[in-house]
Amino acid sequence: MKLVKHLANLGYGSRKEVAWMFREGRVTDAAGEVLYADDPLEHDNVRVDGEPLDPPQGLVLVLNKPAGCTCSSKDRGRVVYDLLPPRFRLRDPALSTVGRLDRDTTGLLLLTDDGMLLHRIVSPKAKLPKVYEATLAHDLRGDEAALFASGTLLLESENTPLLPAQMEVPGPRQARLTLHEGRYHQVRRMFAATGNHVEALHRPRVGGLDLGDLAEGQWRALDAADLDRLFSTETA
Known part of the structure; x- marks a missing residue:
């Protein structure tokens, strides 16, 4: 791939705009030597305005x-x-x-x-766990964890029960859920099905990755x- 096309693909501008950057001498190698549009592509050695390039495709x-x-x-x-x-x-x-x-x-x-x-x-085959922390409008009833873990909960307008989900209870209006699927507004709809309302929702983890x-x-x-x-x- 030509160096000018590579920079355009990374969002540094249209091919015409990137070509102009070369003419202005804004594209150099790591040593500060000016590069030209038809120079060999060595991603890690290219600098734009002295800064390394953004990561290539696969970001x-x-x-x-x-x-x-x-x-x-x-x-x-x-x-x-x-x-x-x-x-x-x-x-x-x-x-x-x-x-x-x-x-x-x-x-x-x-x-x-x-x-x-x-x-x-x-x-869905990966079933990467997604963890959510919910703050609720009302105190928990006490049976929500068993209901969510049962694999029988059917959300409104859906025909397939939810996969079992795990729930921890840090406080009377706090819940930490681990889901293995990602349906539309799932956590909010799960608590709506129990007569409660989610006031705040935060996701701290997906799979084994946290913030x-x-x-x-x-x-x-x-x-x-x-x-x-x-x-x-x-x-x-």
């Missing part, structure tokens, strides 16, 4: 999603892509969220431009060790 990010933004690139309001470098929206292949968290749910969100990896993470010290609104790229942790609980 996987973890984001600590705040409340008030959606997992969409087209929503008119605040979106998760606003928390990333603007050029990330222009990458080809596109950077997509791995599943979704609704506008008011916070916590661990994955994004990737690797379609096969995305499918592996969301595939660590990642502050709200911050992100980082995952490395091979992170991906190993992510899939350490995979059952497929």
Whole structure:
């Protein structure tokens, strides 16, 4: 692949814009020597305005999603892509969220431009556990954990019971759920089925990966060790 196309695919601009960057001498090697559009592609040796290139295709990010933004690139309001470098929206292949968290749910969100990896993470066969911490409007009744673990709970407008889910009770209006599937607004609908309402919802973990010290609104790229942790609980 030509160096100019590689930079365009990473979102640094259109091919015309990237070609202009070369003419301005903004693309160099690690030693500061100016590169040209037809130079050999050595990703790790390329610099734009003195900075290393973003990771190549196969990028996987973890984001600590705040409340008030959606997992969409087209929503008119605040979106998760606003928390990333603007050029990330222009990458080809596109950077997509791995599943979704609704506008008011916070916590661990994955994004990737690797379609096969995305499918592996969301595939029902993998059954990667997803942990949610819910704050409820009313005290728990006491039978919710048994109901959620039974594998018999049927959500409104659905014909297939939920897979068994585990629940811990840190407090009378606090619940920590571990799910092995990802249906639409699942946690909120589960508690609605018991006559309760979720006031706040946070996801701290997917698979074996947690947020660590990642502050709200911050992100980082995952490395091979992170991906190993992510899939350490995979059952497929």
